[in-house]
Amino acid sequence: MSWTRWPLTIAGRWLVPLLMIVFALAVMSLRYQHQMRQIDQDVSAQESQRLRERLSIEQTRMDEQAGLGNSLLLHRLVGGLALHQGLNQAYLVGPDERVLTSLSRLDIGQPLNAVLSRVGGSSSPLQALAVAPSPSAIVVERLAQQPVFIGLVPLQGKLRLLVQVDMSYPLAARRASEQAELVREGLVLLAAVVILTVLLHLLWFRRAKSLALALTAMGAGNLSVRTGLIGRDELAHIGEAADRMAEQLQAGQDRIRRMSDIINRSPLVVIEWRNAEGWPVRYVSDSVSQWGYQPADLLNGPLQYIDLIHPDDVQQMNDEVTRYFAQGPDEYRQEYRIRKADGGWAWIEDRTSLTRDERGEVDTISGILLDTTVQKEAQLAQREQAEQLRMFYELPFLGMAISSPLDKRWLQVNDRLCEILGYPREELLDMSWAQMTPPGDLERNVALFDELLAGHRSGYQMAKRFVRKDGSMVHTELDVRAVRDRNGRIRQLFATIQDVTERTQAEAALQDYKEMLEQAEALVQLGSWAGDVESQQLTISAQLVRNIGLDPAGRMPSDAEYLARIHPDDRAMVAEDMQCIRNGGEAGDLVFRTDPAHGPMRWLRRTVRRISRETEGRGPRYIGTLLDITEAVAAEARLKRLNQELEERVAERTAQLSQANMELEAFSYTVSHDLKAPLRGIDGYSQLLVEEYGDRLDDEGRRFVERIRKGVQQMSDLIADLLAYSRIERRDMVHEPVALLPLVEQVVDSYHADIEKHGTEVRLAMEPFTLPLDREGMAVVLRNLIGNALKFSRDSASPRIEIGARHETGRRILWVRDNGVGFDLKYHDRIFGIFQRLHRAEEFPGTGVGLALVAKAVQRMGGRVWAESQPGAGATFYLEFLE
Structure with a gap:
């Protein structure tokens, strides 16, 4: 028996249910495969779009932080990518192909290839994308046969962001939902087949077949067909009922057809949903075509009504529907946006009615949808225009x-x-x-x-x-x-x-400034100019035109007219420099002359400054001046002659000074030896007179001899101080690093006997430091200042001397302070003169040369000395030296 004829051997009441079961299973299998492919495409498109939008946002934020150099916020932004569902790898890569930041701290600072090899081996999904040239826009790709997306985002500073997203979870969720729906549909279909099989076994197959044919014809829309069954059994009753139903359906169909025609011609969209996830559509009128859809797209196609609603309106719509389902009313209005087939959005007003079952649960939802896009856009535009007008006002x-x-x-x-x-x-x-x-x-x-x-x-x-x-x-x-x-x-x-008050005042001030500038330029004969290489525009002042011998009231001279006023010997140099400036090159200052053929020859100095604008992608600008230096050139010539004469005079004076120095040295030698010798004789003989003949002298005679000895001693001290002052004046100062604290301690120690004698308290308020000074000259200064402090504070109840120093910017200040008799500051300049004294020699002995010696030594070492004092309140002498 042929395999194609074996179904004929089976009874129809068994074959039909069997074939229906096989057909149902085949349809369910094909639908399952189609739905799985569609789910994969939908999830892939949705996840790709979501990833691209997220990367676009992160690109903007990371570019901003990369421009500011904020690495900490860049790290936080990359770490925040982990919140994106399924994103398991993210790497911020620098120009040197090293990972700047990642979801794992172990990857930071590592080469990108090493990190990718460690994570996914040589076949890492990101490996191929990492080695590809950096694109100019965001790249999002799905790996073939894998639920994995990889993305590449170019950033500022040659940075790149690599990410990998696993969409297994949303894909599995969608598949599980669809599988559950298919299972439910399969169970319903199998139940129907079982019921039909039972009926076929219970009833007569021929009459059932006749009835089935009639009903099939009716179901196909041929309501004129009748079953023709007679009798009193169930099939007959069904046949009669079917005939009556056909008559009623035929009448109702006519009414529905007329109503459907009316609805389809109106802008209203009549729709009915089932109360299930995704709002599956039971019925929708043909007028849905105004949004680019066909009824079949929503009834049997892959689209669900919930997928058409704008993402920003979904939550609000669901919240309202949940409230209406729970609390009523059963008729309500909603306003939201749905996506049209061309990708645009339409505002609709949804007038919804709910139908509840006997338990009060919502069974079906019917609605009338009215497109209000034009009215809504007009309303929003009017509102926006009103707000803009208010803001503008x-x-x-x-x-x-x-x-x-x-x-x-x-x-x-x-x-x-x-x-x-x-x-x-x-x-x-x-x-x-x-x-x-x-x-x-x-x-x-x-x-x-x-x-x-x-x-x-x-x-x-x-x-x-x-x-x-x-x-x-x-x-x-x-x-x-x-x-x-x-x-x-x-x-x-x-x-x-x-x-415009400020602008008016500024314009007036600018005009005044311009007039003052022109007057100033005319006063000093200084002209100014400015040039722009890019626009080849040149502006010159009126004084510059005067300097080259032209009338500033006329038009601006051309290059040829300008060069015609230049001395023939300098013209080529000036022309070459002008061409260099017009080409945007470097230019230096020039000195040239005017042509004597156009009047008295003048010397001119041209200065220029080049302002680069390479960062703006523009050519440079130049500004400069043209100064009449004729008088300066003449003065320089006169100065050269005077300098020559001066050099001759200096040579002559130098020779005279050398002769005077030699005579001064000879005088010093004479003072040191010839004058001191008679003093030593007088001192010696007066000493012998006291020792040998003192008992023969009366009191007045002894007083005379004592005064002679004091005069001799004073004369000797005076000669010694004069010689010291002369040496300070003539000797070469050798500047070398001098440690001040040891030197001060050494000078103080040399006065140890006087300090002990008068019970003077000496306090050093200075830290160790060095200064470039002449050591011998500084020792002379310190001996005189400390000696004076001891001398003038000896009569105090508690003699006290303080020697200190402080540091100021680029200089050191030393001081010697005492609590002695002090002096009036009106004599400040007098005390530093030679032989100047403020006290009688009987009160405080001295020659009046010490402070003059201090002033001269400090001056020779490049310093400054001054004093502060009040009578009876002590004195402070300050020394200032550069570090």
Whole structure:
């Protein structure tokens, strides 16, 4: 028996159910495969779009932080990518192909290839994308046969962001949902087959077949067919019922057809949903085509109604539906957006009715959808326009007002105008603009206003002044426009008032500055110029034109006219320099002469400064001056002659000075030896006179001898101080690093006997440091200052000396302070002169050379000395040296 004929051996009541089961299983299998492929495509598209949008947002944020160099926020942004569902790898890669930041701290600082090899081996999904050239836009790709997306985001500074997203979870969720739906549909189908099989076994197959054929014809829409069954059994009753039903359905079908035609011709979309996940559609009218869909797309196609709703409206819609389902009412309205087939969005008004079962649960949902996109967009545009108008009217830098054409009163003003005029809004609305306009400006304003009222102009602009509330004057730019009604009559005037007081003052100041600059240039004969290589524009001042012997009242001279005024020997040099500047090259300062053929020859110095604008992608600019240095050149020539004469005089004076120095050295030798010898004789003989003949002298004689000895000693000290002063004056100062603290301690120790004798307290308030000084000269200075401090503080109740130092910027200041007799500061300059004394020798012995010696030594070492004192309050002597 042929395998194609074996089904004929099976009874029809068994074969039909069997074939139905096989057919149902085949359809379910094909539908399952189709749905799985569709789910994979939908999830892939959805996840790709979601990843691309997320990467676009992160690109903007990371570019901003990369431009600011904020590595910490870049690390946080990359770490925040872990919140993206399925994103398991993210790497921020620098120009050197090293990972700057990642979801794992172990990857930071590692080469990208090493990290990818460690994570996924040589077949890592990111490996191929990492080695590809950096794109100019975001790249999102799905790996073939894998639920994995990889993305590449180019960033500023040659940075790249690599990510990998696993979409297994959303794919599995969608598949599980669809599988559950298919299982439910399969169970329903199998139940129907079982019921049919039972009926076939219970009833007569021929009559059932006849009935089935009739019903099939009716179900196909042929309601004129009748079953023709007679009898009193169930099949007959069913046949009769089917015939009556066919008659009723035929009548109802006619009514429904007429209603459907009416609905399909209207802009309303009639729709019915089942109360299930995704709002599956049971019925939708043909008028859904206005959004680019066919009814089959929503009834049997892959689209679900929930997928058409705008993402921003889904949550609000679900919340409202949940409330209506739980609390009612069963008729309500909603407004939301749905996606059209072309990708656009349509606003709809949804008038929904709920049908509940006997338990009060919602069974079906029917709705009438009305497209309100035009009205909604008009409403939003009107609202946006109103908001923009409000924002424009309240601009903080522009005064605005509406005034009456009848009495010139303000009808409405903004805050900026109140600020400009200095009036509160309430006061300003009680006034007219004519009251605030000063004479002169008022007449011009009224004339323009009258022309506007007469219809000669639609508006006017003018510069005018207003008198502020405080009496001051404000300069403004006024722009007035007329607002007319349908009949052309002026209803009101709209004005904008801009405060230009500062600009007016600045322009006046600029004009004054320009005039002063021109006068200054003329005074010093200094011309100025500026040139732009990109625009080849050159501007020169009037004085520059005068300097080359032209009239500044004429036009600006050309290059040829300028060069014609240059000395023939200097013309080629100036022309070459001008061409270098026009080509954007480097240029230095020039000195050249004018052509004597056009008047007295003048010497000119041209200076220039090049301003580079490479960062702006533009050519450089030049600014410079042209100075008449004729007198300076003549003065320089005279100076050269004078210098030559001076050098000859200096040579002559040097020879004379050398001779004088030799004579001074000889004089010093004479003072040191010839003058001291008689003093030593007088001192010796007076000593012998006291020792050998003292008992023969009376008291007055001994006093005479004592005065002779004191005079000799004073004369000897004076000669010694003069020699010391002469040596300080003549000797070469050898500057070397000198440790000040040991030197001070050494000088203080040399006065140990005097310190012990008078019980003087000596305090050192200085830290170790060195200065470039002449050690011997500094020792002389310290001996004189410390010796003076000991001498003038010896009569104090508690003699005290302080020696200290402090550091200031680039210099050191030392001081020697005592609590002695002090002096009046009006004698400050006198005490540093030679042989100058403020006290009698009987009170405080000395020659008056010590402080002069200090001043000379400090001056020779490049320092400064001064004193501070009050009579009876001690004195402080300061020394200042550069470090």
